[in-house]
Every structure is written in structure tokens, then in C-alpha cells.
Amino acid sequence: MASTTVTLDMPHSAGRIWQLIGGFGSLPDWLPYITDSRLSDGGRLRTLTNADGGVIVERLEAFDEATRTYRYSIAQAPFPVTGYLSTLRVIDLGPEGGRVEWSGTFTPDGTSDSEAIALFDGIYRDGLAALAGTLGT
Template identity: 70%
Template sequence: MASTTAFIDIPQGPDRVWQLIGGFGSLPDWLPYIPESELSDGGRVRRLTNEDGGVIVERLEAFDHAARSYSYAIEQAPFPVTGYLSTLSVHAVPGRPDAARVEWSGSFTPVGVSDADAEELFHGIYTDGLAALLKTVRA
């Protein structure tokens, strides 16, 4: 099993950042390469459409509003992995009430690619996504 984690500090309080990203259907609000998110199954499944029209289906596995965190699994996607589980969380930055640390992590089993290649793919997705979040917050 492979895994990767990326994080970024955002110049907004954690509650405000969580308000933006904490909804399971909220990716289009801050992630430009996911312009559509359609919820089903009582809000536990999201069908994402990327800029190229590709579809990714993810299932919410855990949600903790108080801890500002949710975890999800991929049910359908064009990625070379199985057993994908990811967590998106927002934390306070000690000594900085005006800042939040957003962490995006995932674990998965590569299929047809090396652990390093799969880790590089998802690390890039997380890093690019967090950079887009920072840009959205600053806009």
C-alpha cells in the first residue's frame, strides 16, 4: 500500500476554511478542475466531473464536523489504484488564530504502476488542489 500527504497554511481561521471546503459536494467552490459535483445516496456519494468531462465517483466514509475532517473512498475513477481512501482536514495553526492548516492525505494500492508513481500522481493532485484553495481564499 502506498500513501502521500500534502498540506498548506491558509490565511483564514480554521472554521472559515472548513465552511468553504467541509461540504462533501463543495469541491467546485474551490477546485477549478472539478467544475461539477452531484450528490446522491443522501449526500454520501459524489459524482465529480473534471474539466475534460471525465467522471470520478467517491463515497463519503467518515465525517466529523467538530474535528473539521472527512474521509472518502473512490468507487470509480481513471486512476491506476484500488483501495483508495483519502482524508481532507482543517486544523488550527498554534499561535495563529487567523490561519488554518489544510491537510489532504490518501492511501491506495497501485495497479500497473509503482508505489512511487502512484504517490507522485496523488501528491500532485493534492498539492495543486491546495494551491487552488489558497488562490480561492485570496480572491
């Protein structure tokens, strides 16, 4: 099993950051390469469409408003991994702002650990950079 974690400290309150990213269907609000998110199964399944028309289906595994955390798995995606489980969390840094932590564990399938790690590390880094841009950081 492989894993990666990317963090970004932001000069915004954890509450403000969570308000933007804490909804399971909110990716198009801050992630430009996800153009559509449709919730189903009582809000526990999201079907994402990217700018190229590709589809990714993810399942909400856990949600905790108090700790500003949610965990999700991939049900369907064109990624060379199995057993994908990711966590998105916002940590309160007090007057310094908030920290966003995006992490994932997975088993590479048809690719090396280092290639799979690089793929998700890049996705998380690009995603957090887009979030910073959306918030005007």
C-alpha cells in the same frame, strides 16, 4: 500500500476554510478542474465531472464537523490504484490561521508506488494551491 500527505498553512481561520471545503459536494467551489459535483445516496456519494468531461465517483466514509475532517473512498475513477482512502482535514492554528491536510492511502495497480504517489501528491498540491487562490492567500 502507498500513501502521501500534503499540508498547507493559510492565514485564514480554520472555521473560514472549513466553511468553504467542508461540504462533501463543495469541490467545484474551490477546485477549478472539478466543474460539477452531484450528490446522491443521501449525500454519501458524489459524482464529480472534471474540465475534460471525465467522471469520478467517491463515497463519503466518515464526516466529523467537530474535528473538521471527512474521509472518502473512490468508487469509480481512471486512476491506476485500488483501495483508495483519502482524508481532508482543517486544523486550527489559532491566531496563525488554519492548516489544510489532504492525505491518501492506496494500492498501485499497474504502476509503481512512486508513480502513484507522485500522481496523488500532485493532485493534492494543485488542489491546495487552488484553494489558496480561491481564498485570496
